Amino acid sequence: MIKGLHHNAYRCRDSEETRKFYEDFLGLPLAHTLKIEQTKTGRTTGAGVLHTFFQLDDGSCLAFFEAPDMAFDFKDQHDFDLHIALEVEPEHLERMLAKGRSEGREVRGVSDHHFIRSIYFRDPNGYVIELAAKVPGQESAMDPTKNGARAKLDDWQANKTASSAAA
Missing domain, CATH: 3.10.180.10 (2,3-Dihydroxybiphenyl 1,2-Dioxygenase, domain 1)
Incomplete structure (x- = not known):
């Protein structure tokens, strides 16, 4: 396991x-x-x-x-293509936002995703690094017995297939 x-x-x-x-x-x-x-x-x-x-x-x-000596296509990654999300305490999120700005780093956020709040940096390799802090209710939001995750996926698949067939 x-x-x-x-x-x-x-x-x-x-x-x-x-x-x-x-x-x-x-x-x-x-x-x-x-x-x-x-x-x-x-x-x-x-x-x-x-x-x-x-x-x-x-x-x-x-x-x-x-x-x-091994070629690799480094590029700035889009968040949807690849990002690395690291959990932090809520107070650490604000400190890192201020630290990033004070160092002149590219920083985005704070983004409220309703179950986490996040800020985003780009590392020297082009990867997006997300720092995410849980908010109250996060456990419920991530509980598939309460959040309807499977039904949402099934609906997505059905509508995606129908949309693809129509196109």
Whole structure:
């Protein structure tokens, strides 16, 4: 059975720039670093790959691969394509909003999603980072026995299929 998230891994342009954002700005400690010259399955990595891990309070990590000799299309991601949402306490949300603005960072929000309030930054790799604070009632909003999640998905699927067929 799946117990939880160990880590999510993404590519990065520069490990030190990535560390400055995740450790210095967000406060996630650099927990582990691996230099990979050959994978455990025997694939060589050319000039080598650096794999870094930044730890969250629950022990899970955000991880990054810097692979200088492997092409990767870095681009500013749209929130709908990819974003990383990290939970914070409500008072931390306001502090990070002020900190981001004072450092001249791109920051959006506060967005009220009715079950969380969020602010958004862009990391040095183009990924959207969402800081989300739960609001009262969040547990009920995320309870599928109360929120109608399955019925909404079924309705979406039925209407999407009908719309696609008509087009």
